[in-house]
Amino acid sequence: xxxxxxxxxxxxxxxxxxxxxxxxxxxxxxxxxxxxxxxxxxxxxxxxxxxxxxxxxxxxxxxxxxxxxxxxxxxxxxxxxxxxxxxxxxxxxxxxxxxxxxxxxxxxxxxxxxxxxxxxxxxxxxxxxxxxxxxxxxxxxxxxxxxxxxxxxxxxxxxxxxxxxxxxxxxxxxxxxxxxxxxxxxxxxxxxxxxxxxxxxxxxxxxxxxxxxxxxxxxxxxxxxxxxxxxxxxxxxxxxxxxxxxxxxxxxxxxxxxxxxxxxxxxxxxxxxxxxxxxxxxxxxxxxxxxxxxxxxxxxxxxxxxxxxxxxxxxxxxxxxxxxxxxxxxxxxxxxxxxxxxxxxxxxxxxxxxxxxxxxxxxxxxxxxxxxxxxxxxxxxxxxxxxxxxxxxxxxxxxxxxxxxxxxxxxxxxxxxxxxxxxxxxxxxxxxxxxxxxxxxxxxxxxxxxxxxxxxxxxxxxxxxxxxxxxxxxxxxxxxxxxxxxxxxxxxxxxxxxxxxxxxxxxxxxxxxxxxxxxxxxxxxxxxxxxxxxxxxxxxxxxxxxxxxxxxxxxxxxxxxxxxxxxxxxxxxxxxxxxxxxxxxxxxxxxxxxxxxxxxxxxxxxxxxxxxxxxxxxxxxxxxxxxxxxxxxxxxxxxxxxxxxxxxxxxxxxxxxxxxxxxxxxxxxxxxxxxxxxxxxxxxxxxxxxxxxxxxxxxxxxxxxxxxxxxxx
Numbered sequence: 001x002x003x004x005x006x007x008x009x010x011x012x013x014x015x016x017x018x019x020x021x022x023x024x025x026x027x028x029x030x031x032x033x034x035x036x037x038x039x040x041x042x043x044x045x046x047x048x049x050x051x052x053x054x055x056x057x058x059x060x061x062x063x064x065x066x067x068x069x070x071x072x073x074x075x076x077x078x079x080x081x082x083x084x085x086x087x088x089x090x091x092x093x094x095x096x097x098x099x100x101x102x103x104x105x106x107x108x109x110x111x112x113x114x115x116x117x118x119x120x121x122x123x124x125x126x127x128x129x130x131x132x133x134x135x136x137x138x139x140x141x142x143x144x145x146x147x148x149x150x151x152x153x154x155x156x157x158x159x160x161x162x163x164x165x166x167x168x169x170x171x172x173x174x175x176x177x178x179x180x181x182x183x184x185x186x187x188x189x190x191x192x193x194x195x196x197x198x199x200x201x202x203x204x205x206x207x208x209x210x211x212x213x214x215x216x217x218x219x220x221x222x223x224x225x226x227x228x229x230x231x232x233x234x235x236x237x238x239x240x241x242x243x244x245x246x247x248x249x250x251x252x253x254x255x256x257x258x259x260x261x262x263x264x265x266x267x268x269x270x271x272x273x274x275x276x277x278x279x280x281x282x283x284x285x286x287x288x289x290x291x292x293x294x295x296x297x298x299x300x301x302x303x304x305x306x307x308x309x310x311x312x313x314x315x316x317x318x319x320x321x322x323x324x325x326x327x328x329x330x331x332x333x334x335x336x337x338x339x340x341x342x343x344x345x346x347x348x349x350x351x352x353x354x355x356x357x358x359x360x361x362x363x364x365x366x367x368x369x370x371x372x373x374x375x376x377x378x379x380x381x382x383x384x385x386x387x388x389x390x391x392x393x394x395x396x397x398x399x400x401x402x403x404x405x406x407x408x409x410x411x412x413x414x415x416x417x418x419x420x421x422x423x424x425x426x427x428x429x430x431x432x433x434x435x436x437x438x439x440x441x442x443x444x445x446x447x448x449x450x451x452x453x454x455x456x457x458x459x460x461x462x463x464x465x466x467x468x469x470x471x472x473x474x475x476x477x478x479x480x481x482x483x484x485x486x487x488x489x490x491x492x493x494x495x496x497x498x499x500x501x502x503x504x505x506x507x508x509x510x511x512x513x514x515x516x517x518x519x520x521x522x523x524x525x526x527x528x529x530x531x532x533x534x535x536x537x538x539x540x541x542x543x544x545x546x547x548x549x550x551x552x553x554x555x556x557x558x559x560x561x562x563x564x565x566x567x568x569x570x571x572x573x574x575x576x577x578x579x580x581x582x583x584x585x586x587x588x589x590x591x592x593x594x595x596x597x598x599x600x601x602x603x604x605x606x607x608x609x610x611x612x613x614x615x616x617x618x619x620x621x622x623x624x625x626x627x628x629x630x631x632x633x634x635x636x637x638x639x640x641x642x643x644x645x646x647x648x649x650x651x652x653x654x655x656x657x658x659x660x661x662x663x664x665x666x667x668x669x670x671x672x673x674x675x676x677x678x679x680x681x682x683x684x685x686x687x688x689x690x691x692x693x694x695x696x697x698x699x700x701x702x703x704x705x706x707x708x709x710x711x712x713x
């Protein structure tokens with residue numbers, strides 16, 4: 001029997017079984033409410049589902065068991081949509097492009113392993129060479145799914161150091177492979193998290209946190225971050241601590257090495273003269289790993305100035321910053337000074353997104369209202385050449401060294417997967433190096449930008465993508481996607497599920513709401529902290545614009561967001577439940593009064609604020625989704641997704657919010673949970689699991705919209 005027929009048969013049997021089972025009365029696991037009440041500055045706040053924070057307790061396990069029954073019962077109602085979507089996504093959804101990039105002396109790219117659907121890392125010395133396997137993360141692990149989350153290469157190209165995630169976890173296991181002898185070394189590093197890798201001399205730098213038990217790894221606050229140096233061939237217990245971070249800083253440390261291998265740059269938060277400061281310091285590695293720390297930049301943390309050292313050029317540190325420049329600029333710091341800088345590339349009307357040191361030039365990527373532009377500057381800050389890109393095209397992933405005259409980068413859109421481009425900086429000519437084969441005509445679709453006004457009159461751009469020839473102002477089904485946080489931009493991204501949606505007459509809408517980084521520091525600041533409500537208002541205004549202008553109607557509008565976008569979805573559900581028919585919230589933070597107490601939550605206080613401050617508490621309490629659900633409200637159909645290995649936003653956020661939503665919501669709309677066992681904050685790590693999850697989300701959307709997916713094109 002074929003896999004497809006087995007899937008239909010199994011789904012039918014399960015559907016019949018759970019239709020019957022769903023009629024049975026759920027046990028007290030769904031009904032139990034505790035009497036926990038917290039008091040903040042004289043305000044009492046009930047937390048009836050605090051008990052779900054104990055994620056491995058018997059009570060929580062019983063609650064999860066009942067949720068699975070509810071989900072499977074709801075899922076049975078859109079069974080054939082799910083099967084159709086699963087088949088189509090499995091057949092054509094594997095294509096995402098071949099990410100080719102340069103690291104050290106090699107060119108690397110990932111290719112999905114057909115055996116278990118996880119990416120394998122390949123490498124070659126020259127672009128026209130044959131590929132060789134650099135690292136298969138699961139070659140030694142038969143039943144566990146690991147994925148590579150980062151790597152570095154020794155200067156001589158012999159040793160590859162990889163950072164591995166187990167089941168999507170943010171915790172990393174670091175391993176070393178001898179590329180010449182094609183074997184793993186016994187070196188194993190544990191307890192790394194939020195760490196990059198930097199090779200130096202006969203070993204590498206990494207950062208780690210304190211040891212935790214297996215259960216604590218999911219919820220305990222991450223403390224004791226330190227920068228360590230591991231010498232090849234030695235046990236981790238002998239690793240040298242190079243730099244430590246105060247837990248009171250509530251900000252993680254980052255580090256990198258300049259291209260000449262001489263200066264180790266460290267970004268951290270340090271108390272200076274009684275005030276917390278954002279600090280950039282460096283070690284001159286010509287003096288060894290224990291060389292002294294040299295302070296380069298220190299600004300009060302309250303000023304929220306960001307710095308990114310691009311490289312050390314002619315004994316001056318070239319730095320991208322928003323100091324006095326919300327759209328970012330480039331300045332250069334004297335190496336033997338503190339806070340002594342000179343202008344290099346001024347701020348422009350376009351937002352500076354990134355800077356690269358390639359071909360002895362400063363290669364700057366700018367963004368303005370849906371359009372990317374790349375400009376090459378000489379060391380004096382004089383523009384040499386400019387490249388303009390099409391509206392709706394994302395440009396990213398530039399890789400190369402100061403001595404390279406050829407740059408690799410990527411382009412993609414909402415309807416075409418990533419293409420690897422090769423840019424010759426001598427001729428300023430770009431060519432397609434690797435095109436990505438798709439099984440449809442990408443010219444059938446288009447992206448446009450529309451502008452609408454937020455609640456306070458702010459103009460906000462929004463991407464609209466759809467099939468050419470569609471009558472866009474004809475009450476179409478719309479999927480409205482948002483993020484709006486941490487200065488992270490919503491750029492066009494590829495998802496094969498969107499292609500099916502376009503063919504089915506749908507429009508994908510992505511507003512660039514405040515809180516994101518599309519238009520620099522001011523845009524981010526206007527949607528964070530005490531201004532966070534602007535993000536929610538901007539998203540609500542997007543929904544209102546789409547309905548008032550007859551792009552869609554409430555009954556044909558679904559909203560979706562993940563992580564900070566999950567918080568956005570939760571706020572929309574509690575503040576504007578009549579604007580849309582259904583919502584999909586993925587890995588969201590829903591209890592904003594307690595987010596800071598768990599895992600790396602304390603590192604997010606600069607973005608959201610803290611209940612330790614009375615004004616910030618009032619702000620958080622005003623929009624925290626879990627606390628703002630109202631009894632008897634008819635909330636839209638809701639699909640909540642979370643994962644067992646999500647330590648960034650622990651699953652209990654989803655548990656508590658969903659439990660309260662199910663308790664308080666009136667009407668018969670489904671509110672269901674999709675819990676993934678072998679996944680983390682960023683979702684599934686194998687292709688099969690990704691397809692199953694994606695098909696389920698889309699089937700839910702089609703069901704709520706009363707649509708059938710158009711397939712077979």
